[in-house]
Amino acid sequence: MIRLTKAKALWIYETMVRIRRFEERSIELFQAGELPGFLHAYIGEEAVAAGVCAHLTPKDQITSTHRGHGHMIAKGLQYKGMFAELYARATGYCKGKGGSMHIADQDLGALGANGIVGGGIPIAAGAALGLKLKGEKHVVVSFFGDGASNEGAFHEGINIAATWKLPAVFVCENNGFAESTPRATHQAVQDIADRAKAYGMPGIVVDGMDPQAVFEVAGEAIEHARKGRGPTLIEAKTMRFLGHYVGDPGTAYGHDKEVGKWLKRDPLIIFVETLKKKKWLRKKGIDAIHTNVNKEMEEAIEFARKSPEPDLNDAMTDIYASV
Amino acid sequence: MREILYREAIIEAMDEEMARDDSVFLLGEDIAEFGGSYKTTVGLLEKYGAERVRNTPISEQGIIGSALGAALVGMRPVAELMYIDFSAVAMDQIVNQVAKVRYMFGGKANTSLVIRTQGGAGRSSAAQHAQSLEAWFVHVPGLKVVMPSSARDAKGLLKAAIRDDDPVFFIEHKLLYLERGAVPEEEEVIPIGVAEVKREGNDLTIVATSSMVGKSLVAAEELEKEGVNCEVIDPRTLFPLDVEAILASIRKTGRLLITHEAVQRCGWGAEIAALAAKKAFDYLDAPIERVCAKETPVPFSPKLESYVIPDKDDVIAGVRGMLETV
Numbered sequence: 001m002i003r004l005t006k007a008k009a010l011w012i013y014e015t016m017v018r019i020r021r022f023e024e025r026s027i028e029l030f031q032a033g034e035l036p037g038f039l040h041a042y043i044g045e046e047a048v049a050a051g052v053c054a055h056l057t058p059k060d061q062i063t064s065t066h067r068g069h070g071h072m073i074a075k076g077l078q079y080k081g082m083f084a085e086l087y088a089r090a091t092g093y094c095k096g097k098g099g100s101m102h103i104a105d106q107d108l109g110a111l112g113a114n115g116i117v118g119g120g121i122p123i124a125a126g127a128a129l130g131l132k133l134k135g136e137k138h139v140v141v142s143f144f145g146d147g148a149s150n151e152g153a154f155h156e157g158i159n160i161a162a163t164w165k166l167p168a169v170f171v172c173e174n175n176g177f178a179e180s181t182p183r184a185t186h187q188a189v190q191d192i193a194d195r196a197k198a199y200g201m202p203g204i205v206v207d208g209m210d211p212q213a214v215f216e217v218a219g220e221a222i223e224h225a226r227k228g229r230g231p232t233l234i235e236a237k238t239m240r241f242l243g244h245y246v247g248d249p250g251t252a253y254g255h256d257k258e259v260g261k262w263l264k265r266d267p268l269i270i271f272v273e274t275l276k277k278k279k280w281l282r283k284k285g286i287d288a289i290h291t292n293v294n295k296e297m298e299e300a301i302e303f304a305r306k307s308p309e310p311d312l313n314d315a316m317t318d319i320y321a322s323v
Numbered sequence: 324m325r326e327i328l329y330r331e332a333i334i335e336a337m338d339e340e341m342a343r344d345d346s347v348f349l350l351g352e353d354i355a356e357f358g359g360s361y362k363t364t365v366g367l368l369e370k371y372g373a374e375r376v377r378n379t380p381i382s383e384q385g386i387i388g389s390a391l392g393a394a395l396v397g398m399r400p401v402a403e404l405m406y407i408d409f410s411a412v413a414m415d416q417i418v419n420q421v422a423k424v425r426y427m428f429g430g431k432a433n434t435s436l437v438i439r440t441q442g443g444a445g446r447s448s449a450a451q452h453a454q455s456l457e458a459w460f461v462h463v464p465g466l467k468v469v470m471p472s473s474a475r476d477a478k479g480l481l482k483a484a485i486r487d488d489d490p491v492f493f494i495e496h497k498l499l500y501l502e503r504g505a506v507p508e509e510e511e512v513i514p515i516g517v518a519e520v521k522r523e524g525n526d527l528t529i530v531a532t533s534s535m536v537g538k539s540l541v542a543a544e545e546l547e548k549e550g551v552n553c554e555v556i557d558p559r560t561l562f563p564l565d566v567e568a569i570l571a572s573i574r575k576t577g578r579l580l581i582t583h584e585a586v587q588r589c590g591w592g593a594e595i596a597a598l599a600a601k602k603a604f605d606y607l608d609a610p611i612e613r614v615c616a617k618e619t620p621v622p623f624s625p626k627l628e629s630y631v632i633p634d635k636d637d638v639i640a641g642v643r644g645m646l647e648t649v
Contacts, residue, residue, distance in 0.1 A: 061396065095429035102427040111395050112428060116419050122388020123395070123420060130393035130400075133348060133374060140392075153415065156385030163380065318430035319464050321488035323516070323563045 002219030004212050006280045008054050012211050013275060014289050015053070016046040016268050019070040021293050022079065025301065026069070026086060027246050034305075035086050037099050042070035044209075044241035044259075047267035048173050049074035051214025052141055052234075055222045061109040061127045061140040063120030066101045067173075067240070068113025071143050075110045077103065079300035089307035096310045097318065109138075118144060118151030121170065125157045128166035128231075139167045139225045141218075147178030149192045155199075158233060162201040165230035169221045172235045173208060179244045180253040196233035208236030209265040212274055241266075324507055330500040332474040333363045333439075336481035337401060339510065341371050344399060347485055348375040350386060351403030351439075360405050361441060361500050383413035387438065391421050391490075394436040399485060407442035407494060408451050410459075421490045422465030437484045441495040443534055443584055444632045448497070450620035453628075455585035457532070460492045461561045461594070467491045467515060468561040472536035474504035476559055479513030487515060496533045496584075518565035520572070524554035527578040527642055530569055530595055531555060535582040535614075535633065542638035551642060561591055569595065570603050577608035580641050582633060587615035614641040 004012075023041045030039050042049070045067075053074035056062070064071040072082065077093065085092030085103055093103050104112035111127060114120040124142030131138045148154055149172055161168045172192050176183050189195065196203025202224075206217040214236060221232035239262035243250040250256045275281040327335070341347045348371075349364060355378040358365035368376040379386050383404060390402035404410055410417060417438065424432045444453035460468045467489050471477040477495065484491035521536055522543050531539040536557045543553040554572050558565055573579050579599050581592035596611045617631040 063392075093429065094427060097429055098427040104424075104428040104431070106395065106428070106431045106433070111392070112424060112432075114420075116415055119388075119415060119420055122382075122385045122416060123392040125385065126389030126392020126394075126400075127396045128392070129389055130396035130398040133393070133398060134346075134396070153384050153388065156380070156382035157388060159380055160382060160385045160389055164377075318426050320467070321425070321434075323467075323489075 002216060002223065004215050008215065009275060009278070009280055012050040012054050012215065013271055013281065014293070015050040015074050016211065016271065017289055017293050019046045019049060019073045020268060021297055022069055022073060022082070025297055029301070030246050036088055039100055039246040040067040040244065041240065041242045041246055042067050044262065044266070045173055045175060045238045046070055047211040047214050047271070048171065048208045048236045048238055049143070051211045052171055052218040054215055055219050056109070056141065057138070058108050059136070059138045061111050061138065063111045063124040063140070063142045064113040065120065065144055065148070066113065066115050066117070067145070068101065068103060072103050072110055072113065076108045077105055077110060079297055080303045083300045083304040084307050087304040087307065088309065089304055090310045090314065091303070091307040095314060095318070097314070118148035118153035120144060121148065121153050121157035122160070124168055124170070125161040125166055128161060128168035129164060132166060137226055139169060139222055141169045141171055143171050143173060145178065146172060146174040146176065146183055146192060147186070149195065150178070150186060158201070158231065159199050161231040162199040165228065167225040167228065168231040169218065169225055170231060170233045171218070172233065173238050174235050175238050175240045176258060177244070177253065177255055182254060191235060193233055193235035201231050201233055203233040203235065205235045205237065208238030209262065209267050209270065211267055211271045324505040326503045327474055327506050328500065329474040329477050329502050329504065330361060330363050332478035332506050333481060333495065334365060334367065336478045336485070337364070337367060338370065340482055340485040341367070341375060346397060347399045347401065348377065349401045349403065350377040350379050350390060352379055352381055352405050354378060354403055359403065361497060363500070364403070383409050384416050387413040387416035387421060390436045390438070391416065391424070391434065394434050395432060397433055399435045401437045401439060401485060404438060404440040406452050407440045407456050408454050410440060410456065418463050422463045426465060434490050435488045437491045437493050439493045439495065441497050443496040443498055444621045444628055445498040447623055447625050447628060449623040453621040455583065455616070457494055457561055458585060458589060458591045461591055465490065467563065468494065469515060469559065470494045470533045470561055471559060472499065472533050472557050474502065475506045476513060476519070478506055479511045480515065480559060482512045483515050486512070491515070494533070498534055515560050516563035516565055518556055518558045518568035520554060520568070521557050522553065522555040524552040524576065526552045526576055527554070527580060527645065528572040528576045529553050529555045529638065530579065530581045531557060532561065532583045532591070534584055538633070538635040539582060539638050542635040542642065545635070545639060546642055551646065553642060566598060569599070573599055573603040574606045577606055578645055579607065580612040580614060580638070580645060582614040582638055582641070584616055584632060586618045587613055588618055590615055609645045612641045612645050614638050
């Protein structure tokens with residue numbers, strides 16, 4: 001069992017705050033008309049990204065989803081580049097060409113958010129294959145949702161990973177809704193983790209609202225993968241606190257009724273209790289984290305606002321390495 | 324020069340590149356012990372082992388996604404799709420992932436991978452195993468598309484494709500695998516994006532791809548007896564395209580016929596016709612002609628199949644028709 005240390009706990013808490021505040025401010029900016037496109041907020045699911053990525057180094061890789069800001073922040077991507085990307089600026093992680101759904105940084109092992117549901121899963125298997133062939137002890141974590149677990153890409157990707165015993169961990173963030181479709185109307189299984197058995201890999205359900213539980217389960221799966229023992233499917237039961245996208249009230253499909261009981265289990269609130277009980281963090285420390293995060297964020301927003309838009313010529317670069 | 328089979332040229336290219344670069348590896352259905360459905364990987368398992376010559380499940384999305392993921396962490400995978408028809412099963416990975424990640428990520432992504440596949444009719448393989456779908460991939464910015472018509476081109480271009488830092492969609496032809504051609508013993512890398520004039524002539528330009536190159540050369544020999552001297556150009560890469568080679572030929576001959584095995588409508592030939600109409604309009608002495616497959620799924624019946632797929636007589640008829648219009 002991999003125990004939560006004070007250092008990791010503080011990192012997880014700060015990371016969750018970074019994600020939550022990033023999303024809250026992004027929503028404000030989006031609603032103020034400052035950001036183009038659309039947004040999928042990760043609020044409510046922070047414990048999963050933070051609890052898993054607490055085990056990863058920059059050489060470990062992740063693939064993510066359309067709801068990917070949280071994973072990217074947890075993987076070490078910085079506010080400046082992320083806000084600049086949301087503002088479609090040349091200084092963004094993707095030079096303003098990717099936007100919210102495609103933020104990536106190969107140098108930090110972030111193989112991209114992904115606009116195609118399930119699209120990252122086979123890519124994660126391949127990255128794990130590449131690392132294995134290179135003889136490196138790094139691992140790949142693929143984040144995806146309950147909706148993705150019905151895509152062919154999920155079945156093909158995890159089957160390949162299991163068959164080849166690849167160093168990968170598949171983390172299904174089951175937030176109960178595939179866009180607007182409740183889980184019970186899109187799959188007969190109660191637990192997506194059960195599907196792991198069909199592919200010959202361990203499948204574990206974890207409380208995705210509890211950062212410590214996620215940390216412990218992910219730690220074991222990642223160690224398992226790092227030691228060459230193959231992949232694991234983790235199903236984190238969680239809930240997005242908002243609609244599918246910013247602007248979706250969630251009223252048409254029962255999300256608004258479902259979310260109430262989950263709000264009481266807000267990972268930021270319950271983890272503060274854990275930290276206080278262990279005497280690892282007091283109110284002063286919590287306030288300091290919030291103050292620092294907010295300061296860094298406002299600076300990043302100003303940086304993004306002042307950054308240049310891409311040059312028109314940039315539309316035609318980065319299509320090929322060379323032609 | 325020694326002569327080898329087109330499929331042997333493919334094997335040689337991969338063999339040489341695997342020997343040269345440890346990051347090159349192969350994955351695909353039945354490519355290991357079985358040597359590939361068209362025997363294009365024979366002997367490579369024995370030489371390079373199961374880590375680098377990997378049999379996959381029948382999971383086309385998984386194959387292409389795995390190739391992309393491996394490329395992103397620095398490998399140079401060569402993924403085989405047994406039939407180009409099966410690319411439809413893997414289309415998300417090819418079109419939305421492989422072709423897009425470099426651009427979406429602002430240029431920071433290694434996407435050095437080759438997707439090898441084969442298409443074309445002529446073996447009664449029917450509608451799901453005999454298509455010519457190259458235009459789908461030319462249409463997607465981010466992909467390079469190579470379509471070799473000879474053993475020599477197949478080898479030299481596959482070597483270039485494996486070394487290329489961009490994703491290359493490499494389309495072989497099932498009927499060409501058993502054609503023999505001269506291939507130099509010494510290493511030859513044929514650059515992507517360079518056409519070849521397969522036959523010089525002054526009266527009419529035939530731009531042909533894949534299996535239609537050989538058919539056009541035969542047609543040109545027959546037409547020569549009638550005093551018509553055709554130039555046959557094989558672009559070899561459909562994107563990037565050697566535009567100048569095609570335009571230079573049109574400026575010389577004043578007539579353009581395009582032939583490919585794919586159906587005509589929205590085929591790659593339409594792009595070439597538009598290009599010629601725009602950039603060589605003043606040189607054209609006759610309407611541009613296209614000789615392509617009839618617009619139908621490929622039928623099973625050998626009689627029907629040969630009816631819908633263009634042959635050298637269709638090329639000859641097309642040429643004659645153009646000369647009559649003057």
